[in-house]
Amino acid sequence: MIRFAVILALLWPVAVAAQSIEEQARAAVSALESASTMLDQAEGARDRVRALTQTIQAFETGLGAMRAGLRQAAINEAQLTAKLASRDTEVAELLGVLQSMGGAPSPVILLHPEGPMGTARAGMLLAELTPALNRQADALRQDLENVQTLRALQADAAKRLQTGLTEVQSARTALNQAMAERTDLPKRFTADPVRTGILIASTETLDGFASGLSEIVTNETEPARATLDGKIGDLPLPVQGLVLRRAGEADAAGVKRPGLILATRPGAIVTSPTAATIRYTGGLLDFGNVVILEPQANALFVIAGLDVVYGEAGQVIAGGTPIGLMGGATAEIGEELSPLREGSGTERSETLYIEVREDNTPQDPELWFRTDEDG
Template identity: 65%
Template sequence: MTPAPALSCLLLCIGLLAAGAGQAQIADPDPATAARAAAERLGRAMATLDQAEKARDRVKALTETVRAFENGLQAMREGLRQVTIREQALSRDLAIREAEIAQLLGVLQTMGKAPAPALLLHPAGPTGSARSGMILSDVTPALNARADVLRAKLEEMRMLRQLQTNAAETLRDGLTGVQEARSALSQAVADRDPLPRRFTEDPIRTALLITSTETLEGFASGLAEIAVNESPGSLPDISHRKGSLPLPVQGRVLRRAGEADAAGIRRPGIVVATRPRALVSTPAAATIRYRGPLLDYGNVMILEPQSGLLLVVAGLDVVYGDTGQVLPAGSPIGLMGGADPEIGAILQQTGEGAGTDRSETLYIEVREDNKPVDPETWFRIR
């Protein structure tokens, strides 16, 4: 190859690579930092499990511990998802530029075979040769900069893959920890001191009400009939918290009020998609008006935060508490169904860039003076 064509080919390759270097200067989010932070959150959750076992108020401490594990596991999944997306982007970028890099190396190898003096010659004479030398001196820093970018990307790829390898052990410990915390919480609920009661449930009246009821509205209308020796008064008014109550469970709104489901059925409440075994808690201090199976809603918990206001939570697998008890805000009221996914399934989901396994659903309905209202007027929907 003569000096002029070799130089032209070199400039073509440098132009392509320099364009890629310019794109690489755009700041990408740091998924590695997010993944490490998630691992640290899980580590802190595991450290608090022993402290919760020894806490005086074990139910409250273990509830917070389960929440910490759920938040840590969610953050870990999200961190892994970001790691996977970043690694895939790097792989695609390197694959796209593989031909350009190979072309550049071919040109450099061809030029390296030519005698050094010949490279400085130019068909246009001394002036052309001087210009060629100036161009080569300008090209060298661009080559070095691009090489540095490629080295950084390869090192990032290596680091991200190491993070994915280490994540399996971190997730395994986290899943074991949250399972132990749930078991300890269930035992602590069973062993806790009796909670205040506003009334005693009449089981016969409850059974009659259930058998004679065809709608949730009808059942809610008859709730007062199942209460015996009810104390007068009500819990403090929470109307000032309207629109700011936290959702009872960690999840995402799947269907809003009035939206039809797959069968075309419309309900006045919202449906929240949650992960298996997710903890459900009361968003405010409330009296348990009913707990147990009801109609086609599965296990139902009906809470009364204040007179005339009912929160209906349906679809639980495990329920905590007894009808008539008064629960403090944030108290656990149950667990969702399903089973925790295996490590392999979680890694496969994040490997596909999904990072979500919300297979359970919780139905939440709000009733004011026994009329349904949009739950989004009460709850803080993110």
């Protein structure tokens, strides 16, 4: 009987949230299917740029949810399998006890060498023990079913993930074409490429470049009436990402910048946080490809680190307009689903730098943007 008690103590079931993971995966699948529908509709949409932008953002949300759900499913499946493997001996003993109880005639199993009193005590103890053993057997059966469910879920969702990755790449290609064909944006000024080149060559800091922006334009009209009244502190981040480094925090080389660094996934779409005038697009200093936006007079958003940039200096764009795409290669499906990637940040291999300048003085971006959620 002591051995039975030890088996019971070792075999208390560990709760596995398979149903919850299934629900998350179904929600992600639904999001990807909706994005696929949006992609079909975007081809015939009057404003293809807006439709494709919304489609790519929907894909990014769905793919992010799918990755998270699948990684958690892989982690739970691995934990559950390890738990079952570590209890092979106890499971074998439990099955042996249950089989012996089920196969032996009741009068024989109840006989006790100490006579009737011993037989009565053994019978009472066995009556209490049998339901507990059955519960443990049911829990073991449920654990095995959960493993099978998680494995089936991962196999099906991996196919959907691959389809989603292919479709979002098609949407990005279509967006590139739509942006190249777009001619309907109003312009506040025309950039002078000669003056721009001279300014870039003669400045060594972002301060110097920003202060000279007003000198490299021609045919400038009245300033745009865009204003951030009531929006400061509540602006959306321009990309779905996680805060990697805050303003003033040193990087691995000890370099401190006054802006915010976001970790993003490869190929993520970058959009204008609000209506703005594009003041500059292109390479700049050591920032890589840069887009500088003017959301209101005397304020600039410097967005750096893009792979592809959209738009031209002087154009006035609405909030949510795509201004570029992040670079990087998409991970293989096996890497996407690996539990080792969970929490490591390796799936967000690209970085976007955001600097806010008011009267050419850097401001803390977290006082302007919402950074409390994963975009």
